[in-house]
Each structure stands twice: as structure tokens, then as C-alpha cells.
Amino acid sequence: MGLNNLKREETLNLAMLIGKVLLKSGAETSRVEDTITRFCQANNCHDVNVFVTPTVIILGDETPNGMGCVCRIRYRSTNLQLISEMNDFSYNLKNWPLDYAATIEYLEGKLKALPPYSSRLVCLASGLSSGCFSVMLGGNSHDFVAAFITGYLAMLLLKKLGGYRPSAFWENALAGAAIGIVAILCCAASVQCTMEKIIVGALMPFLPGVAFTNGLRDYMAGDLISGNSRIAEALLFATSIAIGLAFSLQAWHIWGWDLWK
Amino acid sequence: MEVNVLSAFVFAFFATAAFGVLFQAPKKTLISSGVIGAVGWVLFVLLRHQLGYNSFHANFFAAVVIALGSELSARLFRQPATVFVIPGIIPLVPGLGMYQGMTQIIEKNYELGTATLLTACTDSAAIALGMMVMTSVFRVLKISKERKQRLQRLKNTARNN
Numbered sequence: 001m002g003l004n005n006l007k008r009e010e011t012l013n014l015a016m017l018i019g020k021v022l023l024k025s026g027a028e029t030s031r032v033e034d035t036i037t038r039f040c041q042a043n044n045c046h047d048v049n050v051f052v053t054p055t056v057i058i059l060g061d062e063t064p065n066g067m068g069c070v071c072r073i074r075y076r077s078t079n080l081q082l083i084s085e086m087n088d089f090s091y092n093l094k095n096w097p098l099d100y101a102a103t104i105e106y107l108e109g110k111l112k113a114l115p116p117y118s119s120r121l122v123c124l125a126s127g128l129s130s131g132c133f134s135v136m137l138g139g140n141s142h143d144f145v146a147a148f149i150t151g152y153l154a155m156l157l158l159k160k161l162g163g164y165r166p167s168a169f170w171e172n173a174l175a176g177a178a179i180g181i182v183a184i185l186c187c188a189a190s191v192q193c194t195m196e197k198i199i200v201g202a203l204m205p206f207l208p209g210v211a212f213t214n215g216l217r218d219y220m221a222g223d224l225i226s227g228n229s230r231i232a233e234a235l236l237f238a239t240s241i242a243i244g245l246a247f248s249l250q251a252w253h254i255w256g257w258d259l260w261k
Numbered sequence: 262m263e264v265n266v267l268s269a270f271v272f273a274f275f276a277t278a279a280f281g282v283l284f285q286a287p288k289k290t291l292i293s294s295g296v297i298g299a300v301g302w303v304l305f306v307l308l309r310h311q312l313g314y315n316s317f318h319a320n321f322f323a324a325v326v327i328a329l330g331s332e333l334s335a336r337l338f339r340q341p342a343t344v345f346v347i348p349g350i351i352p353l354v355p356g357l358g359m360y361q362g363m364t365q366i367i368e369k370n371y372e373l374g375t376a377t378l379l380t381a382c383t384d385s386a387a388i389a390l391g392m393m394v395m396t397s398v399f400r401v402l403k404i405s406k407e408r409k410q411r412l413q414r415l416k417n418t419a420r421n422n
Binding site for chain 1: 276
């Protein structure tokens with residue numbers, strides 16, 4: 001048993017699957033490349049080259065009569081649990097209990113499995129972090145409650161819309177618009193709320209700050225193309241949230257005041 | 262500016278742990294990544310507002326401490342360091358600056374918007390730099406340890422022959 005004496009084809013197949021799981025759960029480019037290279041070298045494929053960007057994995061031989069495989073990644077999310085499991089897998093190759101077919105099944109299962117936290121828990125976490133951020137940036141207890149509600153509802157909207165597979169731009173723009181509307185309603189309900197604190201707190205779960213920092217890390221590690229694309233993605237997300245938010249706030253300024261009176 | 266360290270710590274702890282849930286981090290790492298994020302945020306606030314460091318330096322030192330804590334707990338919990346770093350830097354990352362910059366640009370306030378965006382850029386660079394410093398130190402330690410082990414093994418086989 002175990003993953004000993006794999007054929008070259010089988011090695012490349014497994015390496016591609018591992019890379020797919022890692023990249024889909026939001027691992028850094030260098031980690032994906034490292035893991036794939038380490039796996040191939042452990043199975044005596046020393047001349048395999050791998051190139052990873054956030055949207056594609058290219059895996060192939062250096063020689064002209066070698067094999068090559070390409071995998072396009074469309075939907076990515078962040079799932080640190082899976083990254084940690086794949087890390088365990090790649091460090092425990094020597095005493096891995098499953099054989100080739102079972103490992104393929106295991107990895108395919110990981111691709112389809114539900115994330116460890118349910119979407120209700122994720123919504124609550126989004127609310128909690130929104131509230132905490134609004135206090136950290138100088139809000140009071142009313143701001144905490146309002147930001148909690150806003151962050152919770154915005155994440156709930158995203159989860160409900162998730163089935164329609166909207167593009168990332170629309171997803172973020174709608175979240176921004178929802179945050180604007182709920183924040184306005186909260187400010188109308190309580191005088192002690194400050195609009196800016198609520199909005200800033202509720203935006204935190206949607207802002208691409210980590211993507212931006214990871215892009216800069218990619219640059220420093222020498223992965224220029226993935227650095228470019230991560231930074232472009234972060235800027236696109238920030239723009240789309242700002243557009244959605246500006247839309248709802250402008251609409252309130254133009255029409256809402258009359259409705260409220 | 263007077264800083265309430267305790268409340269900063271508590272709120273940053275909960276914000277970071279909640280972000281751990283958002284990022285689907287393993288359950289046993291949530292508390293320690295919360296502590297790491299909270300320590301980093303408290304350090305940042307103290308440096309920035311009490312000791313008057315500028316934002317680049319405050320971010321850099323806080324990121325160094327966060328990366329150090331993450332690498333140590335990665336070895337303690339046998340997890341990759343990313344699991345702790347990504348939620349841990351959340352209180353620091355300048356998402357707010359990016360949002361404000363974009364809003365100012367949408368409002369046609371181009372000069373202020375570009376300035377805010379560039380500040381967010383340098384802050385991110387500071388965080389990334391601080392993290393890289395610690396990661397490189399730990400990588401060098403690991404490689405030198407492996408090399409030592411390999412040399413030891415070679416010596417042993419030579420002696421046996």
C-alpha cells in the first residue's frame with residue numbers, strides 16, 4: 001500500500017490534483033509550486049516544470065517528447081483548513097496509507113466537500129468582525145450593534161446570491177450597495193450611530209486587503225505574473241465595492257430624503 | 262492620544278478569530294490566531310499613537326511580530342504558517358485606505374484619492390516586507406538544520422565503511 005512506485009503519468013495526475021485543491025482554496029502561488037515540485041521529486045520525476053498563476057496550473061516536461069497538462073481554475077475561495085490538510089499530505093508521503101486510486105478519490109472528494117463552517121456561522125462571524133472593527137476604528141456601542149447587523153445582512157445576501165454564480169464584480173458591488181442601504185437605515189433608527197464607522201466596519205469582511213498584501217508578497221518572491229493578477233483583482237474588488245456603496249448613498253441623497261419625510 | 266490597550270486587545274482578538282471562521286481556518290487554530298492578531302494590533306496602535314512612529318514603521322514592526330508568532334505557533338500546532346498569518350494580519354491590512362481612495366476617486370477628488378491609495382500601497386508593502394523578513398529567517402534556519410543533518414548522516418556512513 002501507499003504511494004510507492006508510481007508511474008510517471010500517475011505522478012503528474014496526482015500532482016495536478018493536489019495543485020488544484022490548493023489553488024482553489026486560495027493558497028499562495030509559491031506554496032502550490034513548492035508542493036507540486038516536492039511531490040514530483042519524491043516520485044523520481046526530477047525534470048518536471050510547473051508554472052502557477054492564480055488562474056492556471058501548467059505542468060510539463062522539459063523535453064519535447066514529454067507530457068504536459070494544463071488546468072484552468074475559475075472559482076477560488078479561501079479555505080485554510082484544506083491548505084493545512086494538503087500540507088499534512090505532502091509531508092506524510094512516506095507513510096501515506098491509501099493507494100493511487102483511493103488517493104485520487106480522496107482528493108476529488110476534497111474538491112467537492114463542503115467547507116468546515118456552515119454559511120450561518122460564516123454570516124455571524126462576518127457580523128462579529130464588522131462590529132469589532134467599527135469599535136477598533138473608534139465607534140461606540142451603537143455602532144457595534146449597527147455594524148453587526150450590516151455585516152451579517154451583507155454576508156447573508158452574498159450567500160443567497162452564491163447559487164446564481166455572479167461574477168466577482170457584481171457580487172462585491174451588490175454587497176457594497178446592501179451595506180450602504182442598511183447603514184442608512186441604522187443611522188435613521190438611532191441618532192448615536194455614525195455612518196462612516198458602520199460602513200467602514202461592515203466593509204472589512206469584503207475588502208481585498210489580504211489579496212493586495214499577498215500580491216506584494218508574490219512580487220517579492222519573484223512570481224511577477226501572479227503578483228500582477230492578484231493586485232489587479234484587489235483593485236477591481238475595491239472599485240466594485242466603492243461603486244456599489246456610492247450608488248446606494250447617492251440614491252439616498254437624491255430620492256431617499258423625500259421618502260423619509 | 263490615550264490608548265485603551267485592554268479593549269483594543271479584546272476587540273482585535275474577536276475580529277481576528279471571526280476572520281479565521283470566514284477563511285475556514287481549522288478550529289484548533291482560531292484562538293491562537295486571534296491572540297496573534299490582537300498582539301499585532303495592540304503593538305501597532307501603541308507604536309502609531311503613543312510613540313508617534315509613522316505608519317510604515319508601525320506596520321512593519323507589527324507585521325514582524327505577527328509573522329514571528331505565526332511561525333512559532335505553526336511549529337507548535339504542526340500547521341502551515343499561512344493558517345495563522347492570513348487571519349493575523351487582518352487588523353493591519355489597509356483595506357480601509359483602499360476603499361477610501363477608491364471612493365475619493367469616484368467622487369472626482371483625484372489628488373486626495375491617489376494619495377490615499379499610495380499610502381495604502383506603502384502600508385501593504387511594509388506588511389509584506391515584515392512578513393518576508395521573518396519567513397526568510399525561518400527558512401534559513403530550516404535549511405541549515407537539514408544540511409547539518411545530511412552532513413551528520415554522511416559522516417556516519419563514512420565511519421561505518
